[in-house]
Amino acid sequence: EAGVTQFPSHSVIEKGQTVTLRCDPISGHDNLYWYRRVMGKEIKFLLHFVKESKQDESGMPNNRFLAERTGGTYSTLKVQPAELEDSGVYFCASSWGQGNIQYFGAGTRLSVL
């Protein structure tokens, strides 16, 4: 069974540019989560989709971040414009049902220079 896949694995951009991260959840998983780990700190929640709807976006840091999940399958997370403090590893996770195990992708390492 294919796991959660994330693209790209690594992205290096300059401050002010735009970057779009993609997450493909495990097939059939209706719940999708985005998390971020900044500079060796804890992995922090960003937002949660149930199918195509945003269930909880309380962790989104500001309006430079936009997440979408059109059609309830894959999701994208766009950062526009990127700032230095956005650097970190962005993880996606998916689950079948809200209370079940969250399976993580390998993450996208974003470096903003």
Add this chain to the structure above:
Amino acid sequence: GENVEQHPSTLSVQEGDSAVIKCTYSDSASNYFPWYKQELGKRPQLIIDIRSNVGEKKDQRIAVTLNKTAKHFSLHITETQPEDSAVYFCAARDLSGAGSYQLTFGKGTKLSVIP
């Protein structure tokens, strides 16, 4: 909101020794506590979890204990092997449906098993 503290941040043990990682949480509503292992360059993988109606759970060399009163839980790895070397994350979550289903993580523990 929930806050999870994890200690130690780094841990080195000799192969064959035991390793213990401790976490505390702040929100008494949390009732689900998973542990994830992340090897270098790979995805975080669930290795064991425990719910608040259970005090201890074991899976081969790995065990987790939970003290609800003190709001702390621990991961125990016995007979450590070099392949146990990784970063371990504890997390807490409320499964009641009253709040968010997000996981709140500790900062991670880098475990090194020395052959």
